[in-house]
Amino acid sequence: xxxxxxxxxxxxxxxxxxxxxxxxxLDAPICLTWELTYACNLECAHCLSSSGRxxxxxLTTEQCExxxxxxxxxQVFYVNIGGGEPTIRPDxxxxxxxxxxxxxxxxxxxxxxxxxxxxxxFLASTDYVDVQISLxxxxxxxxxxxxxxxxxxxxxxxxxxxxxxxxxxAKISVVCTRQNIGQLDEFxxxxxRFGATLRxxxxxxxxxxxxxxxxxxxxxxxxxxxxDWLVANGGDVLTGDSFFHLSAFGGTDGGGALPGLNLCGAxxxxxxxxxxxxxxxxxxxxxxxxxxxxxxADGGFQTVWQRSELFAELRSPQxxxxxxxxxxxxxxxxxxxxxxxxxxxxxxxPDPECVQGYGESALASPDRVLPxxxxxxxxxxxTRNQPVMLTLSRxxxxxxxxxxxxxxxxxxxxxxxxxx
Amino acid sequence: MLGEPWTLSPAVxxxxxxxGAMAYHFGNRKLTFLKRMELVQVxxxxxxxxxxxxxLVAAGVPEAQWPGYVDxxxxxxxxxxxxxxxxxxxxx
Numbered sequence: 190x191x192x193x194x195x196x197x198x199x200x201x202x203x204x205x206x207x208x209x210x211x212x213x214x215l216d217a218p219i220c221l222t223w224e225l226t227y228a229c230n231l232e233c234a235h236c237l238s239s240s241g242r243x244x245x246x247x248l249t250t251e252q253c254e255x256x257x258x259x260x261x262x263x264q265v266f267y268v269n270i271g272g273g274e275p276t277i278r279p280d281x282x283x284x285x286x287x288x289x290x291x292x293x294x295x296x297x298x299x300x301x302x303x304x305x306x307x308x309x310x311f312l313a314s315t316d317y318v319d320v321q322i323s324l325x326x327x328x329x330x331x332x333x334x335x336x337x338x339x340x341x342x343x344x345x346x347x348x349x350x351x352x353x354x355x356x357x358x359a360k361i362s363v364v365c366t367r368q369n370i371g372q373l374d375e376f377x378x379x380x381x382r383f384g385a386t387l388r389x390x391x392x393x394x395x396x397x398x399x400x401x402x403x404x405x406x407x408x409x410x411x412x413x414x415x416x417d418w419l420v421a422n423g424g425d426v427l428t429g430d431s432f433f434h435l436s437a438f439g440g441t442d443g444g445g446a447l448p449g450l451n452l453c454g455a456x457x458x459x460x461x462x463x464x465x466x467x468x469x470x471x472x473x474x475x476x477x478x479x480x481x482x483x484x485x486a487d488g489g490f491q492t493v494w495q496r497s498e499l500f501a502e503l504r505s506p507q508x509x510x511x512x513x514x515x516x517x518x519x520x521x522x523x524x525x526x527x528x529x530x531x532x533x534x535x536x537x538x539p540d541p542e543c544v545q546g547y548g549e550s551a552l553a554s555p556d557r558v559l560p561x562x563x564x565x566x567x568x569x570x571x572t573r574n575q576p577v578m579l580t581l582s583r584x585x586x587x588x589x590x591x592x593x594x595x596x597x598x599x600x601x602x603x604x605x606x607x608x609x
Numbered sequence: 610m611l612g613e614p615w616t617l618s619p620a621v622x623x624x625x626x627x628x629g630a631m632a633y634h635f636g637n638r639k640l641t642f643l644k645r646m647e648l649v650q651v652x653x654x655x656x657x658x659x660x661x662x663x664x665l666v667a668a669g670v671p672e673a674q675w676p677g678y679v680d681x682x683x684x685x686x687x688x689x690x691x692x693x694x695x696x697x698x699x700x701x
Contacts, residue, residue: 201628207642210628217624219631219640264624266633266640292622294638317635 190480191498192487199504208450214457214504217263217494222461222472225253225281226273227566230302232575233325234335235364235405238463238475239396240273241568246465250280252485256462257288259490267294267317269472273464273566276303282311289317298323298362300340301347309347309354321360321388322347327375331368335405337576348383359385360427364392367404370411373418377426388427389419391434393473394531394541399562401578402532412544413438416447423448430454434524434540437517446520453526456481456503460494468493470503473527476563510537517545524548533557610679611665614694616656621690623649632690639688648681655691 199213228243229236248256260268268288275281276299288295296319304312304320312318322344326332329341351359361380363369369376373389380387394402407415416435419426430449439445450458455471462468463475468490470479481497484490494500509515512523524540532541532552539547551557568575600606617623620636629643632652643649650668651661658664661682665675685691 199627204644205628207644210626210642210644213627215631216626264622264631264633266622266624266635267638292635317638 190477190482192482192492193496193498193501196495197501208452211450211452211454211458212504212506214500217265217491218460219454219458220267220269221260221265221459222269222271223256224272224461224463224472225270225275225284226278226464228277229272229274229300230277230574231274231300231337231340232568232572233337233340233397234401234576234578235325235366235392235396235398236567237393237395237398237473238271238273239562239565239567242566243273244464244566248464248466248485250283252466253280253284254287256466256484256490257284257291257293259484260288260293261291263491263494265293267296270295270297271472272298274300274302276308282308285318286315289315295319296321296360299347300336301344304347304350306350306354309350309356312351313354313356319358319360320351320356321362322385323362323364324376324379325364325366326369327372327379331372333576334368334578334580335366335401335576337574339574348385352383357384359383360388361385362388362390365389365407365415366392367407367411370407370415373415373422377422386425386427388429389415389431390429391431391525391528393525393527395473395527396475396562396565397567399531399559404578406542409544409546409549412542416544419447420445434521434528434542435544437521437544439520441516441520451520452522455479455526456497456500460500462490468497470499471527473525474530476530476560478530478560479527508537510535512537512539512547515539515545515547530560533559610682611662611675612660614655614658614660615664615682615686615691616694617652618689618692623653625649632685634688634690637689639690641685641688641690643681648678651678651682652685652691656694 201213224238226243226247227240229240232241275297285295294317298321301322324332324344325335332341363376376387392406416438432447433451436446436451460468460470461472466484468481469475481499482493484493487493509518509523512518526536528541529536534541534551539551541548541552621632621634624631629645630649632641647668647670651664654664654667658667670678
């Protein structure tokens with residue numbers, strides 16, 4: 190994490206495509222993610238910021254206002270506010286209003302815990318605010334499995350409150366997992382029921398997501414299912430440019446690319462500000478390797494954005510590495526940096542979920558070493574909100590008669606049934 | 610379009626970028642990019658000139674390139690980034 194003396198000079202092509210220009214970086218991010226707090230009422234199994242406990246160094250209200258002032262000066266026209274659960278910061282509603290009053294639009298992600306009818310009416314009265322309710326299952330069973338007991342009902346109540354208050358076009362934000370890919374139509378129906386827009390994003394192996402990625406990430410055939418569904422429904426569904434690694438399903442000419450930039454925007458057009466003012470290249474990479482600087486210690490956000498050594502590196506021409514010889518490289522651009530990093534794959538190689546199958550062979554490599562996780566704000570002790578990722582099932586093989594029946598109802602010997 | 614008076618929409622902010630500008634519309638929240646410095650100059654100059662042609666001339670755009678610029682302006686108009694100017698004093 191080094192801040193350069195001056196802003197690095199970049200030689201830019203005249204004209205050229207917008208993507209080429211974006212790869213070389215912008216004067217200010219198009220939008221950025223700002224995690225306001227690491228505190229959270231939930232303990233989602235796949236939380237990419239490992240949230241739970243508030244960090245005592247969290248920016249104060251005044252410091253947050255100063256950040257908003259700077260974003261206004263830099264003409265950053267909207268921020269994605271998240272956490273943790275941002276609405277449990279007591280000054281959340283004040284900061285929301287402050288941002289909107291300073292021409293910084295807000296889209297915030299919430300599990301819905303504080304969206305009572307009164308707050309919903311307040312939100313309906315604002316302009317320039319988007320609300321995104323997180324829901325990772327179209328049924329309580331699938332959702333609560335990863336987000337914790339009661340979280341489905343909380344989200345549905347929040348959506349109902351928003352609808353009753355006349356808030357239009359809320360977003361339902363879904364992280365696509367092995368367990369919920371089969372529910373895409375149900376998610377769409379749920380969104381339609383609340384006059385909401387569906388937003389699908391990719392499960393990243395970041396934060397606590399690293400612990401459950403093997404179990405939750407979509408299977409190869411589910412990726413195809415997701416791609417086909419997005420092609421069929423793409424116009425009505427937001428993806429936050431999440432799935433550009435799936436574009437390689439489309440063809441080598443990039444013809445089947447999904448709508449969006451299909452580019453890794455880390456440090457080029459997006460970044461993340463964390464609750465203590467640390468600036469990271471990407472919302473999915475809260476890790477020292479992607480830490481560009483701190484806006485309190487390094488002279489403000491603009492200085493970090495324009496003069497961070499890490500960002501300069503990310504904006505310099507990249508090589509495709511092992512991927513550059515692949516016919517599909519122009520479609521997927523090698524996939525997601527964070528997904529590669531947290532699964533221990535080289536950053537210039539294939540994405541772990543490469544649809545051409547190169548990810549699986551890379552994951553099987555004996556040289557692969559998982560990086561140590563970055564900061565961790567998980568709760569020290571589990572609470573009643575912690576998801577219990579167990580499902581009741583019958584012993585495999587039981588359908589055709591017991592594979593290994595109990596030795597006997599009262600066999601107490603630890604060696605009962607053991608035949609050497 | 611060449612003979613018409615146009616102006617930047619009041620709801621739009623232009624943010625300078627190394628290759629041109631980013632245009633943001635506070636009303637419909639659309640975001641678009643102007644990929645050339647000359648186009649930025651034309652768009653900024655619309656309000657100060659009698660018509661689009663005069664703005665193109667002032668920005669030094671060669672006449673051969675005007676059709677391309679008119680296409681770009683039509684795209685901006687479709688997103689309400691620029692609007693026809695209807696105030697008196699403008700040359701129709």
